[in-house]
Amino acid sequence: MRVRLADADIHFTAATRRPWEQPRPVLLGLHGGPGIDGGQLRHFLAPQQEWATVIVPDQRGHGRSSRSTPAHWTLTRWAEDVREFVDALGLEDVILLGTSFGGFVVQRFLADHPGVVRGGVVVGSSPRRATPGEIVARYRDLGGEEPARVMARVLSDPSPRNEAEWARVCAPFSRLRPPDEALGRIVRERVETPEVNAHFMATFDDLDLRADLAAVREPILVLAGARDPLTPPGVAAEIGRHSGAAVTFHLVEGASHQVLWDRPEEADGLLRAFARSLGLPAHPG
Secondary structure, eight states: OEEEOSSOEEEEEEEOSSOTTSOOOEEEEEOOSSSBOSHHHHHHTGGGGGTSEEEEEOOTTSTTSOOOOGGGOSHHHHHHHHHHHHHHHTOOSEEEEEETHHHHHHHHHHHHSTTSSSEEEEESOOSBOOOHHHHHHHHHHHHOHHHHHHHHHHHHOOOHHHHHHHHHHTGGGGOSSOOOHHHHHHHHHOOBOHHHHHHHHTTGGGOBOTTGGGGOOSOEEEEEETTOSSSOHHHHTHHHHHOSSOEEEEEETTOOSOHHHHSHHHHHHHHHHHHHHTTOOOOOO
């Protein structure tokens, strides 16, 4: 499906296994990246279709949505797109969830657009970029010297050769649970826009949302993988120290960066409990 925003067409999917006449919240998911489509997150959020309507758009510049221009590949613009998307579809009782890069968009949205959604969920993300030293130290703690060296090289020189070595040595640390056949196919067939990733990463060192979080008025659930090398849990927990609203932080044992995939049952329970804390129905069947 597609919806027209002010200056972009956004491709999205919507799915639920609850009868349409029964009340249910909307779980609006923002994928990671940047530079990949929403297919992987759609697969990760399949369990939540039991109690919510799960909607996952390809964000501007991604997947089957409009490419737009580099001037619009910013957190502010992506957050504005979410506001227009919610308004265009007339969505109510929305929980806005973002993984990794999508978590940055969620935080930007909550700071800029209070009163639109009921709450936010940040998974494997943080209010600032972890420093190169923090990231390299995490890879060393979790995998030893080789992944630490490779991570240090790609952080200082993101050349195609170093990126390829990162994919071989470091990427496997991002998930602990082996991919199933469906996830493998999704990764192989996904639509990639590396130019969006390159544009965003050029400004990534300056990303710091901590001061802006004081404007947040909706509750936030933060899920951090205890073995996440990209987002050290201590950095993710900083959301709670800066948000203007209540923050519930959960360290998910046995999970890396892809918390929803590594620990699906625990993640689902935490998401249901968060929905109920917002006064929303979150019951299966």
